[in-house]
Amino acid sequence: MPPKKKRSIPRPIFFETTIPVVRTCTRCGVWFAAGVAEGQKAEVELTALDRGQTIWAALNGIELYCIRRSGLVHMDALRLTGTHPGRLYPQHRCDIKWPVVLGQVQRPARNETIPY
Numbered sequence: 001m002p003p004k005k006k007r008s009i010p011r012p013i014f015f016e017t018t019i020p021v022v023r024t025c026t027r028c029g030v031w032f033a034a035g036v037a038e039g040q041k042a043e044v045e046l047t048a049l050d051r052g053q054t055i056w057a058a059l060n061g062i063e064l065y066c067i068r069r070s071g072l073v074h075m076d077a078l079r080l081t082g083t084h085p086g087r088l089y090p091q092h093r094c095d096i097k098w099p100v101v102l103g104q105v106q107r108p109a110r111n112e113t114i115p116y
């Protein structure tokens with residue numbers, strides 16, 4: 001009978017976060033911050049979003065990130081409910097040119113009559 005192999009203790013897996021590198025997109029040429037955020041590849045635009053743009057980005061399924069000195073922080077739904085550690089930046093997508101100019105919200109006229 002062969003000697004029983006000693007079971008090795010599994011090494012812990014850390015989700016790596018790297019300091020982002022600013023480079024251009026190979027497809028559209030836009031400058032963005034590229035890095036690894038908690039084990040996931042992240043390409044983040046360098047345009048900070050205002051409140052309306054943040055909501056627009058969340059509704060359109062664009063991932064949001066915070067840029068910290070230690071690296072990119074992916075802001076998931078749970079993190080977005082709390083206090084933000086900084087300004088929010090959108091994920092790079094070649095079909096969206098930031099800053100997206102959102103249309104003005106039209107307020108209805110006060111003397112508008114009810115149509116019935």
Ligand SMILES: [Zn+2]
Binds near residue numbers: 025029
């Ligand atoms: Zn691109």
